[in-house]
Amino acid sequence: xxxxPSSELLAAYVDGIGELDVEERRRVERFLSDxxxxxxxxxxxxxxxxxxxLPDETPNVDWAAMERAIHAEVGDxxxxxxxFYRWRFALPAFALAGAAAIVFLMLRAQEDPAxxxxxxxxxxxxxxxxxxxxxxxxxxxxxxxxxxxxxxxxETAELDELADLxxxxxxxxxxxxxxxxxxxxxxxxxxxxxxxxxxxKALARPIKLRKGSxxxxxxxxx
Amino acid sequence: xxxxxxxxTGIEPALIAVDPDRELVERFQAGERSAFDVLVRRHQKGMWxxxxxxxxxxxxxxxxxxxxxxxxxxxxxxxxxxxxxxxxMYRIAINCALTWLRDHRREEPTEIAEDALxxxxxxxxxxxxxxxxxxxxxxxxxLPPKQKLVLELRxxxxxxxxxVAELADCTENTAKVNFHYAVKKLRDILVGDSDG
Numbered sequence: 001x002x003x004x005p006s007s008e009l010l011a012a013y014v015d016g017i018g019e020l021d022v023e024e025r026r027r028v029e030r031f032l033s034d035x036x037x038x039x040x041x042x043x044x045x046x047x048x049x050x051x052x053x054l055p056d057e058t059p060n061v062d063w064a065a066m067e068r069a070i071h072a073e074v075g076d077x078x079x080x081x082x083x084f085y086r087w088r089f090a091l092p093a094f095a096l097a098g099a100a101a102i103v104f105l106m107l108r109a110q111e112d113p114a115x116x117x118x119x120x121x122x123x124x125x126x127x128x129x130x131x132x133x134x135x136x137x138x139x140x141x142x143x144x145x146x147x148x149x150x151x152x153x154x155e156t157a158e159l160d161e162l163a164d165l166x167x168x169x170x171x172x173x174x175x176x177x178x179x180x181x182x183x184x185x186x187x188x189x190x191x192x193x194x195x196x197x198x199x200x201k202a203l204a205r206p207i208k209l210r211k212g213s214x215x216x217x218x219x220x221x222x
Numbered sequence: 223x224x225x226x227x228x229x230x231t232g233i234e235p236a237l238i239a240v241d242p243d244r245e246l247v248e249r250f251q252a253g254e255r256s257a258f259d260v261l262v263r264r265h266q267k268g269m270w271x272x273x274x275x276x277x278x279x280x281x282x283x284x285x286x287x288x289x290x291x292x293x294x295x296x297x298x299x300x301x302x303x304x305x306x307x308x309x310x311m312y313r314i315a316i317n318c319a320l321t322w323l324r325d326h327r328r329e330e331p332t333e334i335a336e337d338a339l340x341x342x343x344x345x346x347x348x349x350x351x352x353x354x355x356x357x358x359x360x361x362x363x364x365l366p367p368k369q370k371l372v373l374e375l376r377x378x379x380x381x382x383x384x385x386v387a388e389l390a391d392c393t394e395n396t397a398k399v400n401f402h403y404a405v406k407k408l409r410d411i412l413v414g415d416s417d418g
Contacts, residue, residue: 011405012383012398015376019383020398047409051362051377054355058271059280066270067262070288074295078253081299 243307369404
């Protein structure tokens with residue numbers, strides 16, 4: 001910061017030398033080595049004396065009446081400090097601690113969940129042996145072409161299991177090569193009423209068209 | 223001698239100066255109601271005069287001064303001592319006066335300038351004094367607003383430069399420089415009058 005000319009502090013020096021710091025005083029005193037400036041110092045002191053000698057022009061105000069009016073308005077009770085006033089110095093510390101706690105919790109939440117997994121423990125399978133495992137793949141879809149229409153068919157877990165079967169061990173009918181004879185529909189006659197009702201119910205269920213060329217068939221309908 | 227002065231002035235002047243009102247505030251905060259009455263008696267004249275620079279009319283100045291003291295009473299329990307008690311109360315007085323001006327803007331026939339604080343108070347007693355006094359007061363009225371404010375707060379209200387700076391919204395150094403130029407301009411005006 002550029003140093004101000006010392007003459008700018010002359011009046012303050014004359015009127016209140018105690019209110020200037022050491023550097024300010026030194027600058028003014030250096031400036032006062034000039035006799036012309038000492039004359040200005042005297043003139044400044046003179047006009048300040050004149051100003052302070054001016055008579056008080058405050059009109060006659062009933063100060064006692066004003067004091068009484070103030071007293072009447074504020075009453076006799078000294079106001080109490082608010083509860084938070086006592087804790088005003090502790091409040092920033094509380095706020096800081098709260099912020100730190102929030103940051104800590106946020107950092108904990110962002111940590112990799114794998115870190116929190118307990119170590120792998122080999123233990124006996126609690127599931128009974130006779131209960132088959134259940135597999136479910138929600139996004140399993142198979143599209144088949146049937147009567148000129150694309151059908152999207154949901155695979156079942158059981159189909160997955162079937163796919164994993166070793167078919168070499170399954171006995172094969174040599175005559176049909178494992179396929180059902182198209183003309184052999186005699187098995188329909190063997191169906192009981194419940195089976196027919198279920199079949200009719202499945203066939204009556206509406207088939208939703210998928211966006212595109214295929215159709216979507218409910219899983220239970222297959 | 224110089225070493226003593228250096229020792230004294232090497233420390234922040236505000237720390238050296240003891241606030242004469244501080245003890246009263248502590249007594250008030252401890253529950254002594256009468257300490258506030260002493261503060262009122264001590265400062266009502268200065269606050270009234272300060273407010274009068276804004277509101278112009280004596281009766282209005284009394285009303286606003288009363289409001290300012292009521293606000294000071296309510297806030298004094300929380301006074302922390304960052305400034306002197308006097309400058310704190312004077313600041314309340316200025317705020318009350320500004321609020322009053324805002325509320326009574328339409329009633330005021332003349333436009334309230336931003337430097338209303340420093341406009342000359344056309345009190346009747348200004349014309350009563352001796353010729354020299356009248357010339358001096360007239361010269362003060364010609365000062366630029368900021369210089370006039372600083373000069374009056376310093377000379378007539380006996381505020382420290384730190385307090386003047388707080389009330390005039392400037393740095394302490396700026397207050398000192400403004401004070402110097404106010405005195406210098408006052409001298410120039412008076413010398414010009416004498417020559418004329």
